[in-house]
Structure formats: structure tokens, C-alpha cells
Amino acid sequence: MNKRKIPKYMQLKQELLSWLESGKLHPGAQFPSENEISEQFGLSRQTVRQTFGELEKDGWLERIQGKGTFARNPQRRESEQVKTIGIITTYISDYIFPHIVRGAESELRSRGYRLLLSSTDNTKMKEMEALQLMTSQPLSGLIIEPTRSAEGNLNLRYFLDLQEKGIPYLMINEKYRELECPCLKVDDEKGGYKATSYLLDAGHRSIAGFFKTDDLQGVGRLKGFLAAHKERGIPAASSRVITYVTEQKRDIPYREAVKLLSGPAEERPTAFVCYNDELALLLMEAVTQCGLRVPEDVSLIGFDNSSLAEASGTKLTTLTHPKLEMGIDAARQLIDMIERGTGYEDTVYEPELVERDSVVRINGM
Numbered sequence: 001m002n003k004r005k006i007p008k009y010m011q012l013k014q015e016l017l018s019w020l021e022s023g024k025l026h027p028g029a030q031f032p033s034e035n036e037i038s039e040q041f042g043l044s045r046q047t048v049r050q051t052f053g054e055l056e057k058d059g060w061l062e063r064i065q066g067k068g069t070f071a072r073n074p075q076r077r078e079s080e081q082v083k084t085i086g087i088i089t090t091y092i093s094d095y096i097f098p099h100i101v102r103g104a105e106s107e108l109r110s111r112g113y114r115l116l117l118s119s120t121d122n123t124k125m126k127e128m129e130a131l132q133l134m135t136s137q138p139l140s141g142l143i144i145e146p147t148r149s150a151e152g153n154l155n156l157r158y159f160l161d162l163q164e165k166g167i168p169y170l171m172i173n174e175k176y177r178e179l180e181c182p183c184l185k186v187d188d189e190k191g192g193y194k195a196t197s198y199l200l201d202a203g204h205r206s207i208a209g210f211f212k213t214d215d216l217q218g219v220g221r222l223k224g225f226l227a228a229h230k231e232r233g234i235p236a237a238s239s240r241v242i243t244y245v246t247e248q249k250r251d252i253p254y255r256e257a258v259k260l261l262s263g264p265a266e267e268r269p270t271a272f273v274c275y276n277d278e279l280a281l282l283l284m285e286a287v288t289q290c291g292l293r294v295p296e297d298v299s300l301i302g303f304d305n306s307s308l309a310e311a312s313g314t315k316l317t318t319l320t321h322p323k324l325e326m327g328i329d330a331a332r333q334l335i336d337m338i339e340r341g342t343g344y345e346d347t348v349y350e351p352e353l354v355e356r357d358s359v360v361r362i363n364g365m
Contacts, residue, residue: 103327131158142169182344191351192224208240257286277302315356
């Protein structure tokens with residue numbers, strides 16, 4: 001599957017920042033040349049030059065004609081201090097996350113802030129490490145995507161430390177229920193409801209739902225799936241509700257889909273509601289393995305309207321996620337919290353259905 005990556009210059013920027021922030025390179029020390037960095041990381045001179053320009057703009061490097069490039073500490077002089085906002089997400093370079101980060105970065109840069117990125121790889125331990133890293137240095141604020149939000153907040157103490165230190169923060173996609181902070185999120189329950197209702201309106205009565213339930217987004221989408229069935233008086237059969245957690249996302253949904261589709265034709269689901277677009281493409285493969293076709297035999301709906309939705313032969317009907325907009329809005333709100341002490345209520349985006357080619361009407365509907 002195609003996955004959009006964080007630009008190479010941003011990856012290099014984060015690596016070089018770690019050298020500067022960890023003390024590997026002290027203020028005043030000569031920085032390796034562009035050629036040396038290019039050879040060490042296997043990157044083009046143009047990419048390295050772009051990274052150096054970013055670091056110089058943020059105050060971390062100083063170029064002296066005829067002498068070379070030297071490390072600096074932008075915290076040294078208050079008049080030159082570069083304000084820093086951290087972003088902690090479950091992933092950085094995969095799926096919809098580059099769009100969120102790109103939106104936040106563009107807004108932060110335009111307002112004179114630099115960005116410090118960290119990823120938890122969707123593990124609580126790495127979330128703890130990311131919070132420790134962020135709070136160990138001067139920080140103006142934090143944008144956080146909670147890790148496995150449905151499993152509780154094992155790192156509560158670090159969030160309380162943020163409050164004690166007066167560091168404003170907000171959350172994206174979901175939030176831990178006990179924390180009183182603004183959250184920017186999609187109405188996942190409404191999205192699950194819309195997807196299921198759309199299929200019911202198209203005549204489907206045997207619909208299977210696949211939901212990742214270690215995060216609250218998946219729980220919300222599952223609730224919407226069940227609510228749409230209940231509203232129509234159509235039972236959601238337990239055998240057609242498949243739940244899984246992150247570590248199982250490549251195995252259980254695929255296996256269960258094949259099992260459901262391998263039964264007698266009259267018992268097969270005619271449609272799948274998928275936790276996200278990434279899963280929908282995986283389940284398209286399961287449909288093909290069973291000798292069936294999308295949408296003629298099985299209709300599919302995804303979620304997030306990611307680049308993957310148009311990456312397959314059958315373009316995917318899906319629900320929207322305001323990826324870039326969410327990043328921009330989160331950055332703007334956090335800057336207002338930092339500079340003006342502005343308070344915010346939760347921002348909830350309503351997902352809209354994007355109709356493509358992966359759903360067919362049946363029984364003359």
C-alpha cells in the first residue's frame with residue numbers, strides 16, 4: 001500500500017535537533033559540513049541545504065563566511081528565543097498523520113514557532129517517553145494524540161506535571177476522559193451511523209462491521225454502527241461484529257472476513273463497514289481471495305478519506321476526516337491558549353460521506 005512519508009528534510013531536521021538538544025553538539029561547536037551530512041545520511045545536497053536553512057531560521061545554526069557552520073542555542077538570548085510547540089502522535093509518517101502534522105507545522109511556522117515531533121508507535125511506554133522528552137526542555141505548549149485512548153490513561157502523572165508547570169496542551173482525535181483540556185475530533189459515532197445507514201438505504205441487510213477498539217475512535221464508530229441497526233429494527237448479528245486491537249489489525253479482520261465470506265451464499269454479508277480506509281483495502285484483498293468482487297458481491301465503506309481511498313482499482317466510498325484542517329486548527333487554538341490565555345471547548349467535525357465505486361444497491365433499492 002502507498003504510504004505518504006514525512007519529507008526527508010523534516011526527518012533530517014528532527015535528527016539534527018536531537019544532536020543539539022542532547023548536547024552531542026554544544027553551542028559554538030562547528031557543525032559538520034553539508035557534504036558530510038549528505039554522505040552520512042545518504043541524502044542529496046539539496047535536502048541537506050533545505051534542512052540547514054530551517055535550522056538556521058529557527059536559531060539553531062549560524063553560518064560564518066569563510067569559517068563554516070556553528071551550533072547555537074536559541075534559548076541564549078531572550079530576544080532571539082524561538083518558541084517551541086511539541087506534537088505527540090501515535091504515528092508520524094503513516095496514513096493520515098503526515099497531513100495533520102503538515103497543517104500544524106505550516107501554521108506554527110507562520111506564527112514564529114518551531115515544531116518538535118515525537119511518535120508513540122501506539123504504545124503507552126513510548127507515550128511516557130515522549131512526554132518525558134517534551135517536558136525536559138523549554139516548551140510553550142503541546143498537541144497530543146492520546147495512545148490507545150480506550151484503555152485508560154496510564155501516564156496521568158505526566159499530564160498533571162504539564163498542568164503544574166503551566167504548559168498549555170490540547171488533544172486531537174480523542175482525549176482521556178479525566179483530563180479537562182480542549183480536544184479536536186471527528187464525530188466518530190455519527191460517522192459509523194452514516195456509513196451503516198447508507199448501506200441499509202442501499203438495500204443491504206447483512207452488514208459486517210470491523211472496528212479497532214483500543215482507541216475511542218473505533219469505539220465511537222462501532223456505537224454508530226449498532227445505533228443505525230437499532231433505529232431500523234434490524235439486529236446486528238454478533239458473528240458479524242468483529243473487534244480487534246492494534247497488534248491484531250493485519251490478522252483478525254482479514255481472517256474473520258474470509259471466514260464470513262466462505263460460508264453459503266445466503267449467509268454471506270453483502271457489505272462491510274470498516275474502521276478506516278487502510279482496513280478497507282486489506283479487506284478488499286480478502287474479498288478477492290474468496291473469489292468475490294467489490295462491489296458486485298461485497299460492498300465496502302471506509303473512514304478518513306485518505307489517499308488510500310483512491311489507490312485501489314475500485315475507488316473507495318468513505319467518510320471524511322479533516323486532516324490538514326485539524327492540524328491548522330489545533331496549532332491556532334494552542335497559540336491562542338499560550339499567547340492570550342484563551343479557553344476552548346471541544347471542536348467536533350462532522351464527517352461527510354464521499355461516494356465512489358465500492359458500494360452497490362441491491363434488491364432494486
